[in-house]
Amino acid sequence: VLEQPIVDLSFPVLEYPQKIVSHNFDKNPHVSGTLLGIKGQYLIFDTGVINVRKFTGYEISVLPA
Numbered sequence: 001v002l003e004q005p006i007v008d009l010s011f012p013v014l015e016y017p018q019k020i021v022s023h024n025f026d027k028n029p030h031v032s033g034t035l036l037g038i039k040g041q042y043l044i045f046d047t048g049v050i051n052v053r054k055f056t057g058y059e060i061s062v063l064p065a
Contacts, residue, residue, distance in 0.1 A: 013037030013044060021048035025055055034065075 014036045023031045023045075033045035043050045 011038040013039055015046075017044065017046070017048070023048045023050050025058060025060075 017036075025031070031045070031047070031050065033047035035043060035045055037044045041051055041053045043052060
């Protein structure tokens, strides 16, 4: 492991939402939108944000548009 090259991951945020709307899988299990970026523990979509840590342990499916 120590001999492996370092991998630098970059997740630029293309655009921040004007108004933050938080998606909740308990209230609405279906979320759609375009991923605009990742900031810390948040996935930022054009339709709102998802706090990944809040939904640890959930099983999700990601479908292509």
